[in-house]
Amino acid sequence: MTISPGAAASPPDTPPTPLLETTGLTQTFRLPTGAEVQAVSDVSFVLHRGETLGLVGESGCGKSTTVRTILQAPPPTAGTVTFGGIELTTTPPRQLRRLRRRMQLVFQDPHASMNPRWTVRDCIAEPLQVHRVGTSSSRNDRVHELMDLVGLDEGYLTSRPGSLSGGQCQRVAIARALALDPDLICFDEAVSALDVSIQAQILNLIARLRADLELTSIFIAHDLAVVKLVSDRIGVMYLGKLCEIGPAESLYRSPRHPYTKALLSAIPKPDPRHPDRLRRVNLRGELPSPTDPPSGCRFRTRCDRADERCSLDVPPLQTISPGHQVACHYPLSASAPVEMTPLPTRRANGVVGQSPTR
Amino acid sequence: MHSSLSPSSVTDILEVDDLHVDFELPRGRLHAVRGASFSLGSGESLGIVGESGSGKSVTSRAIMGLLPATTARVKARTLRYGQHDLLDAPERVMRRLRGGEIAMIYQDPMRALNPIMRVGDQVAEAIRAHEPSLGRKELSTRVVGLLDAVRIPDANKRIRLYPHQLSGGMRQRIVIAMALAANPSILIADEPTTSLDVTVQAEILDLLGDLQEERGMGMILVTHDLGVAAWHTNRIMVMYAGRGVEHATTADLFEDMRMPYTRALFDSIPRVDMPPGSLLKSVEGRPVDPSNPPPGCAFRERCHLAVEICGTTAPPRRQVGSHWWDCWDDQEEKSVK
Numbered sequence: 068m069t070i071s072p073g074a075a076a077s078p079p080d081t082p083p084t085p086l087l088e089t090t091g092l093t094q095t096f097r098l099p100t101g102a103e104v105q106a107v108s109d110v111s112f113v114l115h116r117g118e119t120l121g122l123v124g125e126s127g128c129g130k131s132t133t134v135r136t137i138l139q140a141p142p143p144t145a146g147t148v149t150f151g152g153i154e155l156t157t158t159p160p161r162q163l164r165r166l167r168r169r170m171q172l173v174f175q176d177p178h179a180s181m182n183p184r185w186t187v188r189d190c191i192a193e194p195l196q197v198h199r200v201g202t203s204s205s206r207n208d209r210v211h212e213l214m215d216l217v218g219l220d221e222g223y224l225t226s227r228p229g230s231l232s233g234g235q236c237q238r239v240a241i242a243r244a245l246a247l248d249p250d251l252i253c254f255d256e257a258v259s260a261l262d263v264s265i266q267a268q269i270l271n272l273i274a275r276l277r278a279d280l281e282l283t284s285i286f287i288a289h290d291l292a293v294v295k296l297v298s299d300r301i302g303v304m305y306l307g308k309l310c311e312i313g314p315a316e317s318l319y320r321s322p323r324h325p326y327t328k329a330l331l332s333a334i335p336k337p338d339p340r341h342p343d344r345l346r347r348v349n350l351r352g353e354l355p356s357p358t359d360p361p362s363g364c365r366f367r368t369r370c371d372r373a374d375e376r377c378s379l380d381v382p383p384l385q386t387i388s389p390g391h392q393v394a395c396h397y398p399l400s401a402s403a404p405v406e407m408t409p410l411p412t413r414r415a416n417g418v419v420g421q422s423p424t425r
Numbered sequence: 426m427h428s429s430l431s432p433s434s435v436t437d438i439l440e441v442d443d444l445h446v447d448f449e450l451p452r453g454r455l456h457a458v459r460g461a462s463f464s465l466g467s468g469e470s471l472g473i474v475g476e477s478g479s480g481k482s483v484t485s486r487a488i489m490g491l492l493p494a495t496t497a498r499v500k501a502r503t504l505r506y507g508q509h510d511l512l513d514a515p516e517r518v519m520r521r522l523r524g525g526e527i528a529m530i531y532q533d534p535m536r537a538l539n540p541i542m543r544v545g546d547q548v549a550e551a552i553r554a555h556e557p558s559l560g561r562k563e564l565s566t567r568v569v570g571l572l573d574a575v576r577i578p579d580a581n582k583r584i585r586l587y588p589h590q591l592s593g594g595m596r597q598r599i600v601i602a603m604a605l606a607a608n609p610s611i612l613i614a615d616e617p618t619t620s621l622d623v624t625v626q627a628e629i630l631d632l633l634g635d636l637q638e639e640r641g642m643g644m645i646l647v648t649h650d651l652g653v654a655a656w657h658t659n660r661i662m663v664m665y666a667g668r669g670v671e672h673a674t675t676a677d678l679f680e681d682m683r684m685p686y687t688r689a690l691f692d693s694i695p696r697v698d699m700p701p702g703s704l705l706k707s708v709e710g711r712p713v714d715p716s717n718p719p720p721g722c723a724f725r726e727r728c729h730l731a732v733e734i735c736g737t738t739a740p741p742r743r744q745v746g747s748h749w750w751d752c753w754d755d756q757e758e759k760s761v762k
């Protein structure tokens with residue numbers, strides 16, 4: 068068995084349909100107290116084949132819920148999710164289960180997602196077994212192939228997850244997610260718990276897999292530098308809303324939503340000689356309660372541009388330049404970049420190459 | 426007056442020289458720390474940086490006297506806090522130091538807090554542990570004062586909440602408040618922000634930096650991220666496989682990283698100025714097995730500068746002022762002023 072990118076590529080003469088499209092995606096939870104949380108509110112975006120969308124935003128802004136809602140676990144309260152041309156919200160459960168193998172999730176804590184009594188081989192082979200793919204010997208070949216793909220030594224085949232390091236365990240989780248040739252992989256804080264050295268290895272692995280397998284993915288991480296490294300486009304969320312979405316490079320270079328700018332300026336630079344610390348845009352006030360979000364623009368209570376209009380009207384997501392959308396009544400101008408000039412370092416500063424073009 | 430002494434040697438409140446920690450385990454001996462040396466002046470902050478398993482936490486726990494007595498073997502040329510020799514201080518003294526003079530905060534605030542006790546009561550308990558005679562009124566003033574100190578808004582209201590009703594950042598502030606309860610002269614923060622969100626991380630690190638300056642506390646910041654240490658420390662010791670391999674003032678270190686591992690650590694940090702699709706210069710290969718460290722330089726298998734001697738003989742310690750590093754490579758030594 069070989070690894071093929073996206074199972075059902077569209078014929079050359081039809082315009083490319085996105086692999087995934089959400090419109091008005093909304094997820095409301097009712098808490099035991101009776102209060103409601105709109106964890107995801109009216110989120111619309113498209114994701115094309117081979118593309119990686121990064122999702123960023125403060126804790127609790129709804130990144131994980133967005134991904135879980137796309138996977139229909141649980142299905143949205145409102146809105147639609149079209150995956151490979153199929154509307155998931157109206158798909159019967161039986162068919163949905165079959166579709167799920169084409170969408171995989173990789174979590175932050177790899178140890179927690181694996182049965183401690185299984186061997187690495189069992190962990191990677193499980194999805195193949197569950198979906199009755201191939202014979203026992205072809206499954207075995209596939210396990211070897213996957214281990215090779217994620218850079219795991221075959222010596223670990225019979226190891227238990229508990230004896231693996233965090234980085235090795237995350238490689239197993241990625242191998243497992245790749246086992247069924249999914250069309251979409253969602254990485255939810257998949258590198259967040261790893262220390263910087265291991266994180267670099269896993270990020271490079273993901274970059275390589277993206278290029279080699281033409282993976283389509285959604286990548287969530289709270290570290291904005293990490294997200295930028297692996298994403299083609301980036302969506303910024305605040306209290307369940309998508310406030311800005313656009314190409315990674317231009318969104319970081321010149322953010323248009325005041326919240327994006329504040330987030331970007333909070334990134335600590337790994338060098339004490341960098342002057343940025345003094346220029347940080349501090350978010351004033353605290354994150355409002357998600358059960359009682361501000362009226363109008365949800366960010367207005369912490370925004371220095373907000374006026375009455377912002378408390379009355381919900382700003383719609385509007386296209387501001389090709390592929391770049393922002394939900395703000397008073398977006399920043401394109402010429403107000405966040406200061407991110409690289410420092411002159413004495414030696415090479417870490418970039419060893421660009422990923423191959425896709 | 427004391428021209429023969431360097432200024433720091435006069436005020437060092439903590440001195441660690443050639444610390445070794447072995448664990449005697451059923452499957453053999455594990456060398457967790459194999460030579461760590463640093464000192465801390467009052468009001469100074471030191472970063473201990475290195476990858477997972479390099480011995481950072483064991484080093485801090487050795488200072489706190491918190492290693493399991495049954496398995497840990499601690500040795501050092503010097504392990505001193507103020508007048509106290511920490512190597513053979515009686516447990517009674519250690520307990521007093523731990524609670525009062527040297528405080529520690531950990532990565533996960535949830536583990537340091539009691540989930541079924543109001544946070545105000547937990548802070549109060551931390552204060553009472555050192556000042557049992559405090560009256561109720563006075564105690565609650567102190568609690569609110571501490572919460573103000575760690576910039577918790579509406580402290581009066583929040584003392585009534587339980588840990589799960591607070592955000593991760595607020596919880597970590599409570600933990601810091603508890604650590605400050607006894608006015609420690611040294612605060613050891615072991616990965617204090619790893620479990621927090623990026624916006625909150627920066628705030629907590631700034632808070633720790635401010636508190637350290639305001640209170641003239643010594644601080645040891647343990648982190649795997651050289652970028653985090655960059656902002657909040659005066660000096661840094663880089664550890665690899667249980668050994669301190671480079672030490673310098675933070676400014677000197679970033680000006681001139683000498684040990685190849687330090688540079689590799691720096692290069693593995695993603696930076697926002699890297700274009701999407703960039704690959705990181707990661708340190709490939711695996712850390713050494715602490716129960717069987719190789720002869721020579723432990724980093725050699727992962728080092729692009731390694732030559733034959735690195736595999737046979739421990740590298741020499743090179744020193745320029747307070748900057749020292751262990752490496753056989755000396756091509757650039759002359760360039761250091």
Ligand SMILES: Nc1ncnc2c1ncn2[C@@H]1O[C@H](COP(=O)(O)OP(=O)(O)OP(=O)(O)O)[C@@H](O)[C@H]1O
Nearest residue numbers: 096098104106125126127128129130131132133357
């Ligand atoms: N099953 C649930 N029931 C009730 N509320 C929930 C549930 N899942 C999530 N929430 C709430 O929805 C909001 C969004 O949570 P979500 O986990 O999606 O955020 P996130 O952006 O992934 O945060 P983090 O960075 O901390 O992982 C939060 O307010 C959270 O408390």
Ligand SMILES: Nc1ncnc2c1ncn2[C@@H]1O[C@H](COP(=O)(O)OP(=O)(O)OP(=O)(O)O)[C@@H](O)[C@H]1O
Nearest residue numbers: 448455457476477478479480481482483484649715
């Ligand atoms: N109580 C213990 N008993 C036995 N071995 C231990 C004990 N504590 C730590 N070790 C071992 O000592 C070595 C150093 O561990 P330490 O916790 O100091 O690493 P660290 O640098 O803090 O790593 P991390 O970044 O993962 O916290 C590791 O090999 C670890 O497994």
Ligand SMILES: [Mg+2]
Nearest residue numbers: 130131132255
């Ligand atoms: Mg999440």
Ligand SMILES: [Mg+2]
Nearest residue numbers: 481482483615
């Ligand atoms: Mg540790």
